[in-house]
Amino acid sequence: MATELWLPTPYDNNRPNPAQAWLDPLNNGGTSLSRLVVQGGCRLRGNVRIGGRKNSVVAVIPATIVCGGVSRLENIPHITDVEVFTEMLRELGADLEWTSNGCGSGLLISTANVTPAKVPYHLAKKLRASYYLLGALLGRFGEAEIPLPGGCDIGLRPIDQHVKGFESLGAEVTVEGGVVRARADRLVGTTVYLDVVSVGATINIMLAAVLAEGLTVIENAAKEPHIVDLANYLNACGARVQGAGTDVIRIRGVSKDEMHGATHAVIPDEIEAATFMIAACATHGDVTIENVIPKHLAPVSAKLEEIGANVWENGDVVRVWSNGHRPKAVHITTLPYPGFPTDAQQPMTSLLSVAVGTSMITETIWEGRFKHIQELNRMGTRIKVEGRTAIIEGVPALSAAPIQATDLRAAAALVVAGLMAEGETEISGVEHIDRGYDKVVDKLRLLGARVRREP
């Protein structure tokens, strides 16, 4: 029998739930509550504070290996991808401890005793970013042995550009038995042209190049904000990285004794922010989102205004409120930053499923990032997929149904749909959302959502 976890106060749609320090049971003793039950029809209202960006944290943590010494990372979200990374670093000999200060959690990491040991498969397979250990260990020790990574099942997710970068620097790379092995007597700077704009390859080559001899130039580099964030951390540790955020990044190699730890606060997670902005629109709510960098949200804000929502920016705050009508249909194409982020595509699909008119979303990054659609269609949406394009014929309303999350952002999309649907939607596979959204149930409930976890 599920514990009734609704807030004790009488439910009132017009009054946000009390700001109660309500610990989400998952964070409370780790019971495996892998389903979410979402009651539709609640307008989200109030303030929500965004955590550190998942995709930045999973790059900066392995980067502490390159820097050596002791680093203090701040604005670190309590998400399972971070938990797994701390386990992997401990396996390699690092010392880590969680810290907390006034505005959130942090990690104190010492990597002085790290050795290029083999990372266990059962950990590496849990996330994509485990492959950043390749660049970090190769860069510092000249050798690395990492199982092929896991992560969201959204496409083939090749690593050929990572291998190209390591080999260009002088490493010998083999992939056999599901393990990537890289080794080099010395790494020598060179120019690497990425055949495809790849966030992961850009980051991995940066990590390998910091201690390489001479100048490394990455051309056709990814420009995501978390690449800039990583460069800022590396430079604070003594590295010499220039051009992050542009498509040409230059890394001048330094010696190990020039490197040291540093204190670094990770940038806010604009995909978490985008998800709450979309949920605010989907529920005809009014939500103020704190601790954001509005520029990072520009493509999402622009699209939400196109569909008829109101977006107001002020410093590190964005307020989003609905105009009370169904969204207008729009067309979206996902692109590398500063284009519309692929990671916001799935929650946006849920919102557009009730638009007036037919929307089209073309997914240019991941060929397998439409698995949420079959689940949405169980709720009464009318979406079909032709190649890389989802054609979304708007319907007036969704109806609750038991649905299954298949990846991180699909889970977010299904929660948005549940918030919109008539009735109680049961979403299984919620372990996916815990990979990238810190205290998601707490945050939704503080905004007035009726959502609970169940076994």
Ligand code: EPZ
């Ligand atoms: C990162 O994945 C993010 N993950 C993804 O977020 C995000 O969707 C993606 O960047 C794009 O922004 C992390 O940062 C941990 P890519 P990554 O290399 O690095 C092709 C989420 O929801 N490619 O930029 O794996 C690839 O197939 C996750 O938070 C190659 O062909 O993505 C894709 O089409 C999901 N060869 C395109 O490049 C390679 O060697 C972009 O991939 C590498 C990539």
